Amino acid sequence: MRLLGLDPGLRHTGWGIIEAEGNTLRHLANGAISSDGDLSLSERLVQLYDGISKVILDWQPAEAAVEETFVNKNPVSTLKLGQARGISLLVPSLNGLPVEEYAPNKIKKSVVGAGHAGKEQIHAMVGMLLPGCVIANEHAADALAVAICHAHYAGSNRSLKKATMMAGRAP
Template sequence: MAEVIVLGIDPGTRCTGYGVVREVSGQAVLVAAGAIRPPAKATMAKRLGEIYKGIAKVIEQYGPHEVAMEEVFTYKNVTSALKLGQARGAAMAACAVHGLEVRGYNPMAVKKSIVGTGRADKNQVAYMVAQVLGTKARQECESWPADVTDALAMAVCHLNSRRLARLTEAAGGMR
């Protein structure tokens, strides 16, 4: 089985988390993780530009093959949903310019894939991501902001989804 590198993105106008995970022969390994933090007092246009440039830099540095990003979900506050959609659009544009398709995942589906329940809290998600990614991740996990562990969870969820799709295809071919 060939190596695949997945970029997970948790978009936000204040903090966009990213995580790069490599899978070889079914083993997920942490490559990089971090956050893009536009200046707090910057205009929305400046923030979106920073998100675009930051994601483009991550893509250029790590060369992911696939991208997983949080889908916009229902917010009680319409303004928050619009801002998240704009941040997501800036990140998607950076991916598109680099020829990468983006696969969206619902936050509850990610939690279910990682922890086993769609109602898991951020600490449970961070703990399980660290377990999946191994020793280095466990040591660093406590210092990561939630946006970073959420981005890594997106990448791990995507790898789980790919694996399930391959198994389903293989089982269909055996009938």
């Protein structure tokens, strides 16, 4: 199954594409979509929209995963991050992809084994889990970590949803 991981940010939204077959993960591509800080907020969001749309068109993932937003001390930054995150949720959904969200600690735990791992540990483990992968930048590394996390939990999530739906149909 081809998976898209997204690490939302207004300046840079990281993306990573992996294939998961059983317990085997394979890196396909990664990068970051950057917005122009000289443009208006709405124009920057369009840049993110267009960039994520192109990644989906180019790589045809089956599912997407997005890192949940943590609260910043600066409310303006938090709002801007939330808007970029909204684009990261919207574009895959508009393209018919199921989208899951994961908390940063869950991502860290699934990749490193500890929920409070540092960025260096996460990036090193992404490289180990995806041999031969050349990571474009820190945003792409974070997005690949999101995709890896989703690969670990996607099957369980699908089974749980199916069981819940079946239970709702029971007489």
